[in-house]
Each structure stands twice: as C-alpha cells, then as structure tokens.
Amino acid sequence: MKLDAGTLLAIAAHFSLLSLLAVGGGNATVPEMHRHAVEVAHWMTDRQFADIFAIAQAAPGPNFLISTLIGYQVAGISGAMVATLGMCGPSSVLAYYASNTWERFKYARWRIATQNGLIPVSVGLIGASGVIVAQAADHSVLAYAVTAVTAVITYATRLNPVWLFAGAGLLGLAGLV
Amino acid sequence: MPEMTENAPPLQVPTLWNLFISFVTISVLGFGGTLAWARRMAVDERRWMSATEFNEVFALCQFLPGPNVANFAVVFGARMRGVPGAICAAGGLIVPSLILMIVLGALYARYGQIEALQRVLAGVSTAAAGLIFGTTARMAQPLLQLKQWQGPAVALAVLVAVGVLRIPLWWALITLIPLAIAVAWRRAP
Numbered sequence A: 001m002k003l004d005a006g007t008l009l010a011i012a013a014h015f016s017l018l019s020l021l022a023v024g025g026g027n028a029t030v031p032e033m034h035r036h037a038v039e040v041a042h043w044m045t046d047r048q049f050a051d052i053f054a055i056a057q058a059a060p061g062p063n064f065l066i067s068t069l070i071g072y073q074v075a076g077i078s079g080a081m082v083a084t085l086g087m088c089g090p091s092s093v094l095a096y097y098a099s100n101t102w103e104r105f106k107y108a109r110w111r112i113a114t115q116n117g118l119i120p121v122s123v124g125l126i127g128a129s130g131v132i133v134a135q136a137a138d139h140s141v142l143a144y145a146v147t148a149v150t151a152v153i154t155y156a157t158r159l160n161p162v163w164l165f166a167g168a169g170l171l172g173l174a175g176l177v
Numbered sequence B: 001m002p003e004m005t006e007n008a009p010p011l012q013v014p015t016l017w018n019l020f021i022s023f024v025t026i027s028v029l030g031f032g033g034t035l036a037w038a039r040r041m042a043v044d045e046r047r048w049m050s051a052t053e054f055n056e057v058f059a060l061c062q063f064l065p066g067p068n069v070a071n072f073a074v075v076f077g078a079r080m081r082g083v084p085g086a087i088c089a090a091g092g093l094i095v096p097s098l099i100l101m102i103v104l105g106a107l108y109a110r111y112g113q114i115e116a117l118q119r120v121l122a123g124v125s126t127a128a129a130g131l132i133f134g135t136t137a138r139m140a141q142p143l144l145q146l147k148q149w150q151g152p153a154v155a156l157a158v159l160v161a162v163g164v165l166r167i168p169l170w171w172a173l174i175t176l177i178p179l180a181i182a183v184a185w186r187r188a189p
Helices: A005-021 A026-040 A046-058 A063-105 A109-137 A141-156 A161-173 B016-029 B034-045 B051-063 B068-111 B115-145 B150-164 B169-187
Strands: none
Touching (some): A026 A046, A026 A109, A026 B169, A046 A063, A063 B068, A109 B051, B034 B051, B051 B068, B150 B169
C-alpha cells in the first residue's frame, strides 16, 4: 500500500465526517465504514473487514477503535493515528462547546424532541451495523446460529462478552463456522 | 448540584494526573462498553461526580454525535479541569488503546493469512455480530415499552435503509432525522 499525503488526507476526511455522523456512538458508523472501505475506496475485502471488526470488538477499549485498525490497514501507523484523530476530533470539539450550552436548554421543547427523536435513529443504526457484520461474517448455518445465540445471551444475561468471543473463536478454530 | 443524601461525603476534584490515569484504566479494563466503567470510576469509586450529574452528562454524550465514551472523557475532563482536563482525560482514554490497536493491526497484517488464525477470527466475527444484535435489542426495549409505533418504525426504517439497502449514511440521516424529530416533537410535552 503506497503511503502518501493524499491517502492520509482521504482517511482524515472520511473519519472526520463519520465523527459528526455518528449518531448513537462509534458503532453506528460501521455500515458507512464498511461501504467506504470495501465498496467505494477498495481499502480491504469484506473478509478483512469482518476480521478487523472482530479484533476491535474482542480487544479491550472503546469500540470506535475499529477506525484505528482501518487506518492502520490502509496506511500503517500514521494512518492509524490520523483515523483515530479524525474519528474523535470533530465530535470532541462539538461536545466541549455543547456541554456549556446544554444546561440552558434543558427544558426546551426542541431539545427534548431532538433527543427523543435521535434515540430510534441510533437504535436503527446499531442494528444496521449488526446486519452488515453478519453478512460479512456468516457463511454457514452454524455461523448464523452462533450469531443468534450470542445475540440472545447478550440480550438476556450480563455475561462478559469475552467468554462469547472465546467460545466462538474455538468453534472457528475447530472449523465449524 | 444539590446532594440528596446529607451524609454523603463531599465530591472531590481530581488532578490532571488523576484524570489521565483514570481514563487509562477505563480504556484498558473496558471490555464491551467502557461507559459502565466510566460510571463506576467517576461516581462510585472516586466520588468526582454525583449520580444525577453523571446521568445528565451521560445523556448529553449519547445525544451528541461521535464516540460516546470519547465525548464523555472530554465533557467530564472539561468540567473538572477545563481544557487541560479534557485533553488529559481524552488522551488517557485513547493513547493506550491506540497503541494496542497498532500492535494488533501489525500482527494481523503479518499473520492474518495463517489458516488457524483465519478460522479463529471467522468464529469471533460471528459472535461480534451477535453482540451487536443483542445490544440493539437492549437499546430497543425502552422504545417498545412506550407502546407507540412511531419510534420502532423510525428505527426499522433506518435499519433497512442503511443495513439492507446500504444507502450512504448522510443520505439516510438527512432524510430520516428530520422525520424522527418531527415525530418526537408532536409527542413532546
């Protein structure tokens, strides 16, 4: 992969935009990351995207770090740093200024409507991320079954996801999914 | 912020170093959802923020675009120690994970083609997808409990538009966010 200023600029532009579109947190932008990285810019294959998503989810730390891994995949260490900064920078600046004015509009109708209106949008976006990752990751009946069982356990219990990842990783190693 | 319990010990103000180290800890320990760790640190262990104030800041950080926990680090750090506080908290959150991700990215670039590792990752990614679906169901629960069809309808429209039809995110947001806010406006007190 050639490393030039143009590539870094493209990474910075992509993730800075995503930073401000991330309604409902970092995982809400996974569909757009996938669309751009796999289908538009051809930075990686579907398979690599699923791998990278799995690594970012299974590792400790905030889940927006998938942007760091995509940046690394495209342009090495500088790509990783530019992507992370792009993903956190614009929204952080916005958060800093918004926190000072937020209190003033605590009971304003537009603020309540905006807040309530964005909740279903973020639910839909996180669900869409699940669809994108499942389509990239699941290629057998058993794989779909693992996804379904993991979903039910996550919904119904407080089991640490590390155990789910470990179990699914072993099933994978055994060649079952 | 008035304290509800008169006997509760007074809130403390962290130093910049405290802020940095606390968010390093959150970043390193935060498997699956760093915000729960942030709450434990800020409210329960260190008593830097009351539970009420945490909930307000948390709501703000969820509402704003961007990674929620990064927003939280910035807003929390800024309330404690101004701009330097925000930088220390966000730096503590990001730097250790950034280093870890670069190491994992390098390992993947070097060994990602090994067949055994491919199989393990294939397994883990199926569980990662399930984790997201489970989280979605949890997030959807308060919407379903309202017993109004509009919220779930908006969520479903977004899911289909972005996840199935794969419409670019900005197109979906430009059209669906005004609709979602209009629906919420009519229900607002």
